Amino acid sequence: MAGRHFLFVPGPTNVPDRVQRAMLVAMEDHRSSKFPELTLPLFEDLKKVFKSTDGQVFIFPSSGTGAWEASLSNTLSPGDKVLASRFGQFSHLWIDLAQRLGLDVQVLEEEWGTGVKPDKIEAILRDDKSHQIKAVLAVHNETATGVTSDIGAVRKAIDAAGHPALLYVDGVSSIGSLDFRADEWRVDLAVAGSQKGLMLPAGLGIVCVSPRALAASKTAGLKRVYFDFADQIKANATGYFPYTPPLPLLYGLRESLRILFEEKLEHVYERHHVLAGGVRAAVKAWGLHPCAKESKWDSDTVTAIVVPQGINGADVIDAAYRRYNLSLGAGLSQVAGKVFRIGHLGDLNDLMVLGAIAGAEMAMRDVGIDITLGSGVGAAQTHFRSTVLAKEKKP
Ligand code: PLP
Known part of the structure; x- marks a missing residue:
């Protein structure tokens, strides 16, 4: 591709x-x-x-x-x-x-x-x-x-x-x-x-x-x-x-x-926090839930997304990979098939993460998950914009 x-x-x-x-x-x-x-x-x-x-x-x-x-x-x-x-x-x-x-x-x-x-x-x-x-x-x-x-x-x-x-x-x-x-x-x-x-x-x-x-x-x-x-x-x-x-x-x-x-380590941590916030906003907009039971457990490097009953998370991953050139993380062991993961760590920026969210949306729809296309992208865009604009306002 x-x-x-x-x-x-x-x-x-x-x-x-x-x-x-x-x-x-x-x-x-x-x-x-x-x-x-x-x-x-x-x-x-x-x-x-x-x-x-x-x-x-x-x-x-x-x-x-x-x-x-x-x-x-x-x-x-x-x-x-x-x-x-x-x-x-x-x-x-x-x-x-x-x-x-x-x-x-x-x-x-x-x-x-x-x-x-x-x-x-x-x-x-x-x-x-x-x-x-x-x-x-x-x-x-x-x-x-x-x-x-x-x-x-x-x-x-x-x-x-x-x-x-x-x-x-x-x-x-x-x-x-x-x-x-x-x-x-x-x-x-x-x-x-x-x-x-x-x-x-x-x-x-x-x-x-x-x-x-x-x-x-x-x-x-x-x-x-x-x-x-x-x-x-x-x-x-x-x-x-x-x-x-x-x-x-x-x-x-x-x-x-x-x-x-x-980049400075403190900024690296901050960037990961912002990227993770975008992914979490997308998950919420999809009406889905992270595997992390409470927000205090949320990871800023990876989000595991629970797929609805009757859907196999592996099918989302395969559709994303074969159709949209996107690699998502598999569910492992106890959560195999029940989740797919978005890794948001390393050399990444807002627009790259938006691409992954967009690809995940298409793959989810392809396998029958009832989400609105663009809803997660929109939520993440709002999160990223507000973060960037808030930073610009700081003296
Ligand atoms: N610990 C954690 C938290 C990991 O995520 C991994 C791999 O993904 C490992 C240990 C094992 O590392 P490796 O696969 O490099 O042996």
């Missing part, structure tokens, strides 16, 4: 042209004396995205799942008890990974469409007088349902219980798009991936590790080889990787960080 494909899955996201060009590099010697000039600033600049000053960032040639595994296997021992909330496919998969590593996971089941409940975490930690729970796992942004949890409140809950558990946060679909504060929330292990807010292809799993977590890694008993922090610590110090790094991705990361800093 002519024209650009409209990629609106919640990762991988659009790779900006500047980043694409930056990745077109000849291979080079990753042991050269010059190589650290590329890598050392990457570690430091990534810390700015995590909002960490005293942590250390490790970059693994892996997807986000590898970074999940790295965070757990480096800091915990076989049979260690960890507390994790499950409310979507990604919180489920992290729990599954923890169990397969041999950890004893206490699962807090939450309704899908809601998120982490800090009060429940506090109560459980208060009861754990002998401090058997070594870790609290929280998914900041559940990509499957479009739910964002309050990580600052989770930190407060742990502190209120006076509990020493380490805090692990999955920020794969939030870091680089939503406000994330590793230092302020004292996140011990923050996990990110390259293919969402960082606007790169998949292939880099990134972890920001607090000094407490680094200390825990010295005595943690789980086996790790490829993901060993000890090897990465040397990489951080020298700028060389323990194995062959994916050079184009590192050059791409250099450029994507430059783009984020040029």
Whole structure:
């Protein structure tokens, strides 16, 4: 089909042209004396995205799942008890990974469409007088349902219980798009991936590790080889990787960080909030509902839209893809067929999002959903215009 494909899955996201060009590099010697000039600033600049000053960032040639595994296997021992909330496919998969590593996971089941409940975490930690729970796992942004949890409140809950558990946060679909504060929330292990807010292809799993977590890694008993922090610590110090790094991705990361800093992170978060507001206005105008049960759970990076009874969300996605050159996100696991998702993160602007909303409207009508064509587009236009005009009025 002519024209650009409209990629609106919640990762991988659009790779900006500047980043694409930056990745077109000849291979080079990753042991050269010059190589650290590329890598050392990457570690430091990534810390700015995590909002960490005293942590250390490790970059693994892996997807986000590898970074999940790295965070757990480096800091915990076989049979260690960890507390994790499950409310979507990604919180489920992290729990599954923890169990397969041999950890004893206490699962807090939450309704899908809601998120982490800090009060429940506090109560459980208060009861754990002998401090058997070594870790609290929280998914900041559940990509499957479009739910964002309050990580600052989770930190407060742990502190209120006076509990020493380490805090692990999955920020794969939030870091680089939503406000994330590793230092302020004292996140011990923050996990990110390259293919969402960082606007790169998949292939880099990134972890920001607090000094407490680094200390825990010295005595943690789980086996790790490829993901060993000890090897990465040397990489951080020298700028060389323990194995062959994916050079184009590192050059791409250099450029994507430059783009984020040029826009300024606070503006990036604000832009995502506005784009998400447009999508939410469209959903309301369609007379449909997001999967997020209350507005306090709304995610600014992805919206899962519940399709009416008798309609298969997969048909909406297929019509959008085949007829209108638009990729929407699928419903996963418990919500398979029940929702379709619009990813609104990364290198996007108002008009691109309007295109996705327009395409979703046509696809929904094609499969028999009774919405008025243009209603969502109109609502989103109103939202975007009022935001732009309000900003212009500000002194
Ligand atoms: N965590 C979240 C919140 C995700 O959205 C994803 C992927 O979409 C992952 C973890 C897993 O990352 P990856 O697919 O890069 O392994």
